Structure formats: C-alpha cells, structure tokens
Amino acid sequence: MSIIQVENLTKKFKKLTALSELNFEVQKGEIFGIIGPDGAGKSTLFNILATLTLPTSGTITVLDHDILKQYKQIRKEIGYLPGTFSLYPDLTVQENLTFFATMYGSGIKENLPMIMPIWRQISPFKNREAGKLSGGMKQKLALCCALIHRPKILLLDEPTTGVDPVSRKEFWDLLDKIREYQVTVVVSTPYMDEVGRCDRIALMQDGRFITVDTPESIIKNYKGDLYAIKTSQLFKLLDIMPQFQEKxxxxxxxxxxxxxxxxxxxxxxxxxxxxxxxxxxxFEKMEHISPLLEDCFIEIIKEDRNV
Amino acid sequence: MYSIEVENLTKKFGHFTAVNNITFQVKKGEIFGFLGANGAGKTTAMKMMCGLLLPTSGKAKIAGFDLNAESKLIKQQIGYMSQRFSLYDDLTILENMKLFGVIYNIPRRILNDRIEEQLTELKMFEIKDLLVNEIPLGWKQRLAFATAMLHHPQIVFLDEPTSGVDPIVRREFWSLIYKAASQGITIFVTTHYMDEASYCERISIMAEGSVQLLGTPTELKQQMGVATIDDLFVKFVKR
Incomplete structure (x- = not known):
C-alpha cells in the first residue's frame, strides 16, 4: 500500500528548476532513502512533502490527503526533522520534548515506549539545555521530538550530516527499532554507506531521481566486471591511467x-x-569483486552524465 | 623535515579541557588525516595550529614559526579551507580570488599571473565572471582549494573539505589534494568519510581531547586487529 504518491512534481524558483518531473511512491512501513549531493533538491522535496513549500506543478498525496487541500490533516500525522532548525537551544531536553508533545496535543506517557530506546540515552541529560548537547545527542533529542506524537510518516532531512561514523551507526540502529511501530520513514543522506540500510533508495541528481530501486537490485544491475587491486603506488597509477587504451x-x-x-x-x-x-x-593482488553500492552509484552517475 | 611540530599542547576553557596534552609531528609534503568523533577536540586543536587560538600550555612550531610568539607569521604560511565557509557567494569567481590575494598581500602583478594560471588549471577561465552561488558545489570546492593556496602556503588545513558532494566529485577533489602534496605542500585534513582516511599517509584519531592513535592506516588496522578503517574507528570509539 502506498502512503506517499508523487506525480510529475516540479518546483521552480524563478529561473532555477529545483525539482523536475518527479514520480515515485513510498510504501507503508518502508524506509525510503534519498541520496544525493548538496543542491540536488533533497530539502526542497522534504519541504513539499511536509506541506511547507508549494509545488509549481504536480499531484502529491500523503496518507491519502492532497497536499494542497488537506495540508492540515497531513501536518498532524507526520513528523519532520529538517536539516537545520528543529530544537529550541535555550530550553532543556525535557522542556523541548514536552513542548513538541503539547503542540501536537499528545501525551508523553503513552508514547514514551516507542521512543524509549533513544530517550534512555538522552534522559540522563534531561535538565541540560538543548544547545549545550553534543551533535549526536542533539540528533537523538530531535528524533524524539519528531516522534513523540506518534506520526505515521517520519521525514528526516539529512539527520546524520556532519555526525561521526559511530553516532551515525547508532542513529540507523534506532531507525530500525522505530520500524516495529509501523512508522514509514523517508530519509535523506549524503553518505553512501548508510543507504544500504534502506528498503529502497532514490539516487538524486539535479532535481531528478536517476534511479529508484532496492539496494539488492541496484547491485544486481551493475553492468561491469569489477576488479580491485591494492598498491602502494595508487596515485602514480591514477596519474598514468589516461594512457590506458581499453574501455x-x-x-x-x-x-x-x-x-x-x-x-x-x-x-x-x-x-x-x-x-x-x-x-x-x-601491487599485491588483483581480485574479482562484487560491487558495493558506491561502485554502482558511480557507474549510474557516470552513465547519467554521458547521456 | 617537519612542517608541524606539536608538543604537549593543551587548551582549557574554564574547567573544561578541550585539548589535553597532544604531541605529534607532520612531515613536509605529507597528507595527514585528523580524525575523531564529534566533540573530541579536533576543531579546537586545528584552530590553535592555525594561530587563531592561543594554547593554555604547550608549544608548537607551524611552518617553522613558534605558535606562541609568531602566530602572525604562521598565518602567512598556511591556507585554510572548510566546507562551511571559504568563499563569498555574492562575489564572482574572479573577485573571490582577487580578494584573497589582496588579504594575503600578494603584489598585483604576481597575483594576476597566479589567478590566470589557476583559472586555466581549474578550467574556469571562461566563467570567471559568474557569481560563486551560480556554480555547482563541486566546482566551488575546487575553487576554494585553489584560493586557499593562492599565496603558496607551506601547509593547507582542510576541514571536512568534501562534505555533501557525490562520490565522483569527492574523488576528483582528492586527486587535487594529491597533486598539491606531490608539490611539497603539507596537507592536514579532517573527514567523516572513512574511505578517505585510507588516502592519507598517516592518520590520528582523537578522543576526549587526546590523540589516542597515530600511524599509517595499515599499521593501525594491524595494531587493532581490524579489516577496515571504518571498523577501526568504531572499535576504537566504542571501547
């Protein structure tokens, strides 16, 4: 069952086309990952799904509600973690959580079990001001605040950007736990190593999805025959490679x-x-290897640029 | 010969020790990766090495100059680039380069030659009058890197230079880094991409204000008994 439907979505800012004819659906309960560089249009897409920005054209339904006519219903049923602002730095951890719960008219007690795996890690600091938390802790609190009204859809715009690899892994472990509550997650990231944990991935470039698929089929569809070698002269090798004639x-x-x-x-x-x-x-040895997602994305992006 | 010699460097903010007694050296022309979790003290350490922050105790020689006495001279010898701030969006490519050149007191005739050389190298000569906010991020990063080296510094500090670009652009950027290093410029770089740590000749990992591990990527993996730098980082931070 699809929970988000996007048809021919285009968004223009004056001369700039931020999103160009996007078409996709997100299924109930899945983790849908959007990966792309800065400027690809990820945040614009999130703002539109969260009903904060109007599309220039296209039809978008979120939870069977039209984003233009029924945006008020949508807002009650989604949780949104924007890339930049989301916490009040001069309120304490506890105050932030209470504030978000009250705003949505929901009680903290009944929804606490769902956020418990995360809340457990930050509750020792519940009287600290949110602005004084470390980067990883801030992300966890923001996630709690976005989840406390038990949304059906969670929109996460680059929740792990600039966060160190260990905190990033922890964050994705938490997303896995949230799945048990049937929450659908749409999440964007610039890190290739994270997207393998999504059910489906959209690779975004210049306002377009150049591929939407499961990690498994992206890997299966890799066209080349891939080899890896280990050499201490890596950069000499890169320097002379233009002289190599084979395709x-x-x-x-x-x-x-x-x-x-x-x-x-x-x-x-x-x-x-x-x-x-x-x-x-x-070199030590030349090994035939199966591609990782990053190999696949490099191939897909190169192909896209040549067309 | 060392470009960076840090000895017992400490920085305290009130009761909080951000950098705790760190000691290490970086060779001339080396690519040195400076890793650590968020809040480990990397930025504070880097600010001190750039002469932007005075240490509470300890000493350092950066590009041959004493950190405590000659921080002004250090600034002439180093370049700095970060993903967050490096260029002025509302100036053109050419204006950005000129501005940096003037700030670093490069004589006009030399500056014009260098700018022309760099623009040609970057393949940006034709578009030099575009505003920086009109060009793609990958180009901005290459431009920022070239600008940070306009005054021919001995050392370039790169603070997460490749955040937010696609995997191809990221690799193109690293080939620039290697080119600079092969010309004898010392590269001091932070990153959250663990595959990039492998491109460094040596890496250090900081935690709680101290440099806890330091060596070549291969040495450190052997020492900790792990297969990848990613595993190394995770194992190290979680222990």
Missing part, C-alpha cells in the same frame, strides 16, 4: 584501486596487467 572505469576506493571492464573482460584484464608491468606498478 574501462576506474577510481580509488579507500586503500584499493577499482577498475571495471565492460567488453571482452579477459582481454581487457590482460592488457591492464601488462600496462601495470610496463609502468612498473607493483
């Missing part, structure tokens, strides 16, 4: 160098090995 795609990947061949892999691989020898690049 391929290559890039550094952490301590590895990834190279993907598209045609006649065996031949291309052999000429690559020869190329390495010719330029005296030493």
């Amino acid at each position: 391929c795609s290559y890039y550094p990947y952490g301590e590895y160098f990834h190279i993907s061949f598209y045609h006649d892999t065996k031949h291309a691989k052999n000429s690559f090995l020869q190329f390495l020898k010719q330029h005296e690049i030493e």
Whole structure:
C-alpha cells in the first residue's frame, strides 16, 4: 500500500528548476532513502512533502490527503526533522520534548515506549539545555521530538550530516527499532554507506531521481566486471591511467584501486596487467569483486552524465 | 623535515579541557588525516595550529614559526579551507580570488599571473565572471582549494573539505589534494568519510581531547586487529 504518491512534481524558483518531473511512491512501513549531493533538491522535496513549500506543478498525496487541500490533516500525522532548525537551544531536553508533545496535543506517557530506546540515552541529560548537547545527542533529542506524537510518516532531512561514523551507526540502529511501530520513514543522506540500510533508495541528481530501486537490485544491475587491486603506488597509477587504451572505469576506493571492464573482460584484464608491468606498478593482488553500492552509484552517475 | 611540530599542547576553557596534552609531528609534503568523533577536540586543536587560538600550555612550531610568539607569521604560511565557509557567494569567481590575494598581500602583478594560471588549471577561465552561488558545489570546492593556496602556503588545513558532494566529485577533489602534496605542500585534513582516511599517509584519531592513535592506516588496522578503517574507528570509539 502506498502512503506517499508523487506525480510529475516540479518546483521552480524563478529561473532555477529545483525539482523536475518527479514520480515515485513510498510504501507503508518502508524506509525510503534519498541520496544525493548538496543542491540536488533533497530539502526542497522534504519541504513539499511536509506541506511547507508549494509545488509549481504536480499531484502529491500523503496518507491519502492532497497536499494542497488537506495540508492540515497531513501536518498532524507526520513528523519532520529538517536539516537545520528543529530544537529550541535555550530550553532543556525535557522542556523541548514536552513542548513538541503539547503542540501536537499528545501525551508523553503513552508514547514514551516507542521512543524509549533513544530517550534512555538522552534522559540522563534531561535538565541540560538543548544547545549545550553534543551533535549526536542533539540528533537523538530531535528524533524524539519528531516522534513523540506518534506520526505515521517520519521525514528526516539529512539527520546524520556532519555526525561521526559511530553516532551515525547508532542513529540507523534506532531507525530500525522505530520500524516495529509501523512508522514509514523517508530519509535523506549524503553518505553512501548508510543507504544500504534502506528498503529502497532514490539516487538524486539535479532535481531528478536517476534511479529508484532496492539496494539488492541496484547491485544486481551493475553492468561491469569489477576488479580491485591494492598498491602502494595508487596515485602514480591514477596519474598514468589516461594512457590506458581499453574501455574501462576506474577510481580509488579507500586503500584499493577499482577498475571495471565492460567488453571482452579477459582481454581487457590482460592488457591492464601488462600496462601495470610496463609502468612498473607493483601491487599485491588483483581480485574479482562484487560491487558495493558506491561502485554502482558511480557507474549510474557516470552513465547519467554521458547521456 | 617537519612542517608541524606539536608538543604537549593543551587548551582549557574554564574547567573544561578541550585539548589535553597532544604531541605529534607532520612531515613536509605529507597528507595527514585528523580524525575523531564529534566533540573530541579536533576543531579546537586545528584552530590553535592555525594561530587563531592561543594554547593554555604547550608549544608548537607551524611552518617553522613558534605558535606562541609568531602566530602572525604562521598565518602567512598556511591556507585554510572548510566546507562551511571559504568563499563569498555574492562575489564572482574572479573577485573571490582577487580578494584573497589582496588579504594575503600578494603584489598585483604576481597575483594576476597566479589567478590566470589557476583559472586555466581549474578550467574556469571562461566563467570567471559568474557569481560563486551560480556554480555547482563541486566546482566551488575546487575553487576554494585553489584560493586557499593562492599565496603558496607551506601547509593547507582542510576541514571536512568534501562534505555533501557525490562520490565522483569527492574523488576528483582528492586527486587535487594529491597533486598539491606531490608539490611539497603539507596537507592536514579532517573527514567523516572513512574511505578517505585510507588516502592519507598517516592518520590520528582523537578522543576526549587526546590523540589516542597515530600511524599509517595499515599499521593501525594491524595494531587493532581490524579489516577496515571504518571498523577501526568504531572499535576504537566504542571501547
């Protein structure tokens, strides 16, 4: 059952087209991830779904309500965590939570079990001003505040940007726990390693979704034959690669160098090995590997740019 | 030869010790990754190294100058770029470069040559009169990096330089970093992307104000018995 339906959504700001003909649906209970660089249009999309910005054209239904005519009903049933503002820094942790609960006319007590896994971590600081919490703690409090009225849909706009890897993992563990309460989550992130935890992912560039799929099928649809080598001369290798003649795609990947061949892999691989020898690049081994999501996204973005 | 020598550097704010007795050296032309959880003290440490904040105790030599006595001279020898602030959005590409050049007292004739050289290198010569807020983020970051090096600093401090760009742009940016390092410029970089930590020659991990781990990515992984830098970070912060 789809809980959000978006048809031909376009948003223009004067000359700039922020969103261009978007079409997608979000299913009840899923975690729908939107990944894309800054400026792709993620926040504009969230503002429209949260009924805070009007679309230029298109039809959008959230929980069977039309966003233009029935925005008041929608607002009662969603929780929204915007990228920038969401807490009152001069109120304490407890005061922030109470404020948000009261605003929605819901009691804290009956909904506390749902936010308990998160609240447990921040309640020791409940008398501290929200502005004095660490970045990770602020995010957790903001999540509690967005959830305290038990929304059916949770909209999270880059909840983990600028947060360190450990706090980011904790945040996603919490999202998994919230799922048990049948909350649908739409979440955006600039981090590739996070999106694998979504049920479906939309890859966004320049106001468009260039792909919408499950992590598994994105990986299954990877076209190239991918190899990884480990070399201490990574940057010498990158420097000489333009001289390599076979059709391929290559890039550094952490301590590895990834190279993907598209045609006649065996031949291309052999000429690559020869190329390495010719330029005296030493490496440990060359391994055939399955792509990770980041490999897939690199391929999809490159393809999109060439069209 | 060292570009950065930090010895027992400490910074206290009232009763709170933000940076606690850190000691390390960074070699000339090295790419040094400065990692740590939020609130570990990275920004405070970096501000001191840039001469923006005086230490409570300890000493440091940055680009050969004493941090406590010669912080003005240090500023001439370093470049700084962060994702949050580096360029003026309502100035053009050319105006931004000129402004930075004037701030750093680069003589006009030299400055014009350098700007032209950089714009050509960046492939931005044709669009030099566009406002910065009209160009894509990936271009802004490359421009910010070039601008931070206009005065030919010995060291460049990069504070999360690649936040918010796609994986291809991120890699393009790192190839610029490597180019600069190969020319002898020391790179001091913070990042939340753990794959980028692998591109550094050495990394340090800070927690609770102290540098707790320091070494090459390979050494540290062996030392902690983990397969990736990501695991290293998680294991380290959770212990």
